[in-house]
Amino acid sequence: MINLYLNKGKEESLRRFHPWVFSGAVHHIEGHPQEGDLVRVLTSQGEFIAVGHWQVGSIAVRVLSFMEVPIDHAFWVGRLSQAYSVRQAIGLCGRAENTTFRLVHGEGDNLPGLVIDIYGSTAVMQAHSVGMHVCRMEVAEALKEVMGDQLQSVYYKSETTLPFKAELGQQDGFLIRQPALADEQLNIAVENGLRFHIDWLKGQKTGFFVDQRDNRSLVEHYSKGRNVLNMFCYTGGFSVYALRGGARLVHSVDSSQKAVDLVNANVELNFPDDTRHRAFAEDAFKFLDTMAEAYDLVILDPPAFAKHRDAVRHAIKGYTKLNARAMEKIQPGGILFTFSCSQAISKEQFRMAVFTAATLARRNVRILHQLHQPADHPVNIYHPEGEYLKGLVLYVE
Numbered sequence: 001m002i003n004l005y006l007n008k009g010k011e012e013s014l015r016r017f018h019p020w021v022f023s024g025a026v027h028h029i030e031g032h033p034q035e036g037d038l039v040r041v042l043t044s045q046g047e048f049i050a051v052g053h054w055q056v057g058s059i060a061v062r063v064l065s066f067m068e069v070p071i072d073h074a075f076w077v078g079r080l081s082q083a084y085s086v087r088q089a090i091g092l093c094g095r096a097e098n099t100t101f102r103l104v105h106g107e108g109d110n111l112p113g114l115v116i117d118i119y120g121s122t123a124v125m126q127a128h129s130v131g132m133h134v135c136r137m138e139v140a141e142a143l144k145e146v147m148g149d150q151l152q153s154v155y156y157k158s159e160t161t162l163p164f165k166a167e168l169g170q171q172d173g174f175l176i177r178q179p180a181l182a183d184e185q186l187n188i189a190v191e192n193g194l195r196f197h198i199d200w201l202k203g204q205k206t207g208f209f210v211d212q213r214d215n216r217s218l219v220e221h222y223s224k225g226r227n228v229l230n231m232f233c234y235t236g237g238f239s240v241y242a243l244r245g246g247a248r249l250v251h252s253v254d255s256s257q258k259a260v261d262l263v264n265a266n267v268e269l270n271f272p273d274d275t276r277h278r279a280f281a282e283d284a285f286k287f288l289d290t291m292a293e294a295y296d297l298v299i300l301d302p303p304a305f306a307k308h309r310d311a312v313r314h315a316i317k318g319y320t321k322l323n324a325r326a327m328e329k330i331q332p333g334g335i336l337f338t339f340s341c342s343q344a345i346s347k348e349q350f351r352m353a354v355f356t357a358a359t360l361a362r363r364n365v366r367i368l369h370q371l372h373q374p375a376d377h378p379v380n381i382y383h384p385e386g387e388y389l390k391g392l393v394l395y396v397e
């Protein structure tokens, strides 16, 4: 294995188990690693400190282990078993009313660069690093061993998540497939007793936003008798929960016609012929400006406005404008669910943007709940960057 030596003193963050080596910390490398190769990370004194995947970019190594262990079948089985035990402890496994959960959440499960979501008997696997891409078959086989007969198929969906510059020409497809299963069985996720079509082939992320499960339940709790507006609805997760919660009407908005078709299909799947729901293919800002209906429960779950650190200021402006517009328009006594899934925006920055929005809208606003990602998207305590989803539930007087 290739040895990588750190600059003097640059092992400090690794001693605190932070799982990244930045390129600026690297003194020299013995040999010429290919992106995705395993490297041994050594201090300037030559002491072993970690083993991980080599990358091109500002993060040079993503650490797999702080112990000198072989990265082999037993390693993958061990890590995946730990991740599975956590989901069992949370109470997410083996429940007919909930067959959808995240099994592996990158650094949160000590597997940087890897995401695995479970939809019934199918796992959808996503690599965010070349290292994980190289290991995909080993991971799939280890996963089958850990989950046994509960797992029939592993679908690999990494076309859009792998580093573009690596030019891997990766195509999505099954790594393991149980041919006896009909597509219909493969493509439905069950979450808290509600059913959703999953579009693995073209859908965003692994096909569904598993991370809003708990927050959707809270929307259900507040929906009774309310007029609900679900902005940036995508699959319509919040809309379907609001309908079950007894909303008077639910309107879903997304700029993509495909998302609007998907939300309509998901409402039909759970509540056939329910006339309380309508979906609009429109820009969210335009919709808020011109909407005729009075809403008293509004959900704002936009895409990440800041995908990188340098986009932060612009993103904060975007969150402020969006929230101000919603607070101006919501009925007195209305409930506003507002989210940011930008990793680059901190909890404090998001809260400040919402605070500014409230002053601009000149409304009296109380914070009822502070929301975050669910337990199956755990945050590694040594890697606080893993905390990405933040939300506030506000009472707007």
Ligand code: SAH
Residues within 6 Å of the ligand: 208, 209, 212, 231, 232, 233, 234, 235, 236, 237, 238, 253, 254, 255, 256, 259, 282, 283, 284, 285, 301, 302, 303
């Ligand atoms: N709330 C969703 C996830 C939202 S993903 C859920 O629970 O599953 C973000 C969505 O915002 C995408 O579907 C995207 O098409 C939509 N979108 C992006 N920009 C938009 C805009 N300006 N107006 C309306 N929708 C937009």
